[in-house]
Amino acid sequence: MTKTVLKNQIINKAYIITGPTSGIGYATALELTKYGIVILLGRNQRKLNQLQKAIEHKGYKAITVLCDISDIKSVRNAAEEIMQLGLSISGLLNNAGIMPSKASKNAQGWDLTYATNHLGAFALTEALAPHLPDGANVVFIASAIEDPERKPAKVMGMKGGRYISTEASARGEWEAGGTKMAGVDAYATSKQCILAATLYFARENKRLHFNAVEPGITRGTGLGSGNVPPIVHFIFGYLMSIIPPFSKYSSTPEKSAKVITKVLTDTSGKTGIYYDEKGEPMLGSTLVLDHNFQDRVVSETRAFLSKFR
Numbered sequence: 001m002t003k004t005v006l007k008n009q010i011i012n013k014a015y016i017i018t019g020p021t022s023g024i025g026y027a028t029a030l031e032l033t034k035y036g037i038v039i040l041l042g043r044n045q046r047k048l049n050q051l052q053k054a055i056e057h058k059g060y061k062a063i064t065v066l067c068d069i070s071d072i073k074s075v076r077n078a079a080e081e082i083m084q085l086g087l088s089i090s091g092l093l094n095n096a097g098i099m100p101s102k103a104s105k106n107a108q109g110w111d112l113t114y115a116t117n118h119l120g121a122f123a124l125t126e127a128l129a130p131h132l133p134d135g136a137n138v139v140f141i142a143s144a145i146e147d148p149e150r151k152p153a154k155v156m157g158m159k160g161g162r163y164i165s166t167e168a169s170a171r172g173e174w175e176a177g178g179t180k181m182a183g184v185d186a187y188a189t190s191k192q193c194i195l196a197a198t199l200y201f202a203r204e205n206k207r208l209h210f211n212a213v214e215p216g217i218t219r220g221t222g223l224g225s226g227n228v229p230p231i232v233h234f235i236f237g238y239l240m241s242i243i244p245p246f247s248k249y250s251s252t253p254e255k256s257a258k259v260i261t262k263v264l265t266d267t268s269g270k271t272g273i274y275y276d277e278k279g280e281p282m283l284g285s286t287l288v289l290d291h292n293f294q295d296r297v298v299s300e301t302r303a304f305l306s307k308f309r
Contacts, residue, residue, distance in 0.1 A: 014039055014087040015264060018069050018124070019096025021047035024141070024215055027257035028095065033060035035265050036090060041078055041124075043068040069096045069120035070106040072308055079127035091137040091264040092128060094121035094194070099187040103172050108308060111172035113183065117190035119170070122197055122301050134207050139264045142212040142274065145184070146192035147285035152217065158184055160285055161192030166300035169193070193297050195274065195284050200294040202272030209271040211263055215256040216277025 013036030020029040020040045032038045033055050040062055042048045048064040055062040063085065067078035082089070097117050106115040125138055132138075144150040148160030162174035162185045169189055178185040194212075201210040259279040276282040287293050 012088050013037065013090040014063075014085075015091045015093065016041060016082065016089060016128075017093040017095055018042070018067070018121070021051055024253045024256045024260070025095045026051065027253035028093065028260050029062075030055065030058075031257040031261040032093075032264070033058065033062070035261070037061045037063060037087060039082060039085070039087075039089075040064045041067045041069070041096075043074075068107070069124065070112055070116040072108060072115075072119065072123050072305065074107070075120050075123045076127055079124060082128065083131050089128070089132050089136060091139065092125065092132070093260065093264055094125065094138070094140045095260075096120070097141060097143075097191075099183050101182040103183075103186065110170040111186060113186040114169045114172070114190045114193075117187065118193040118197070119301065119305065121194055123305055125197075125201070126302075126305075129201075129205065129208060132208055135209065135267075135269070137209045137211070137264050137266060138201070139260065140194050140198045140210075140212045141260070142195045142198070142214050142284070143187070143191040144214045144282075144284075145188045146195060146288060149285065153188075157181070158188065161189040161287065163189050163192060163287075163297070166193075166297070166304045170304065192285065192288055193301070196288050196294045196297040197301065198274075199272055199284075199288070200298045203291075203294075204298075206271075209266075209269060211271060211273045211275065213256075213260050213263055213275045214277060214282060215260070 015032045015036055016039040017025060017029050017032065018041045019025040021042050021044060029038055029040060029051060038055065040048050040051060045066055052062045052064050065078050065081050068074040098113055100113060104112045106112050110119065121140060145153050145158055146161045148154065157179055159178045162178045163169065164173060164175050172186065174185040174189055198210050198212045256277065259275065259277065262279060263275055273281050274284055283289065
C-alpha cells in the first residue's frame with residue numbers, strides 16, 4: 001500500500017463526482033484524488049472500473065458506484081449505497097451533463113436532458129444533503145448558455161433558458177421563441193434550473209456550502225453523450241476557443257478540473273457563488289438571480305419528484 005493511499009485513509013475525506021469517465025469529469029476525478037478518496041458515480045461499469053484502476057495505479061483510492069443520474073430510482077439507490085460506505089463526505093460534485101441533438105426519454109419517460117442535468121443532480125443532492133457533515137461543499141457544473149445576454153451564446157442566436165414549469169420541462173416542452181439549434185433549449189433550461197437551485201440551496205441551508213462553476217468554452221468534452229449537435233460541438237468545442245474575443249472564455253478539461261477542485265475543496269465557507277472558468281465570481285441571467293424564480297424552480301421540482309417514490 002502506498003504512502004499516498006495511507007494519507008487519504010488517515011484524513012478520511014471522500015469526494016463524490018458524477019459523470020467521471022470522460023471530459024471535465026475524468027480530469028477532475030484525477031485531480032480530486034490528491035485530496036481524499038474519490039467516489040465515482042457513473043452508468044458504465046466498465047469505464048468506471050478502468051478509471052478506478054488508473055487512479056489506484058497512481059497510488060490513490062477510488063470507489064465506484066453504478067448510477068444512471070437520469071433515472072431517479074437509480075439516483076436514490078446510489079445515495080443509499082454511498083451512505084452505507086460510512087465515509088466522511090467532504091464534497092459532492094454534480095458534474096454529469098448531456099446535450100443530445102435528438103430528444104429522448106429517461107426510465108421515467110421524462111426528457112433525458114432535463115432529467116440528467118437538473119432532476120438527477122437535484123435528487124442526488126436532496127438525498128445526500130442531510131447526511132453530509134457540517135461545512136461540506138456541494139458544487140454544480142452550470143453553463144452560461146442559460147443567460148440570453150451572454151455574448152458568445154447571443155452571437156450564436158441562443159435564447160437562454162426557456163422554462164415554463166418543471167412538469168413541462170420533464171415533458172420536453174420549452175417556452176416559445178427559442179433557438180433553432182437542436183437540443184440547445186433543453187440544455188439551457190436544465191442548466192438554468194440547476195443554477196437557480198444552487199442559489200436557493202445556499203440561501204436555505206446554512207450548514208452546507210453550495211456553489212456553481214461555469215467551465216467555459218472547453219475543448220475536449222462531449223458533454224457525456226457523444227451526441228452533441230455537430231454545429232454546437234464545432235463552434236463551442238473548437239472555433240470559439242481560438243477566436244478573439246471569445247477565446248478569453250476558453251479552457252480545457254485539465255484547467256477546468258483545477259478550478260472545480262479548488263471550489264470543491266475550499267474551506268473558507270463561501271456559499272452561493274457562481275464561478276467562471278478562471279475561478280472568479282460571475283453573474284447568471286437576470287431571471288436566475290431572481291429569488292422568486294429560484295423559489296419557484298425548487299418548489300416545483302420538489303413537488304414533481306415527490307410523486308415518484
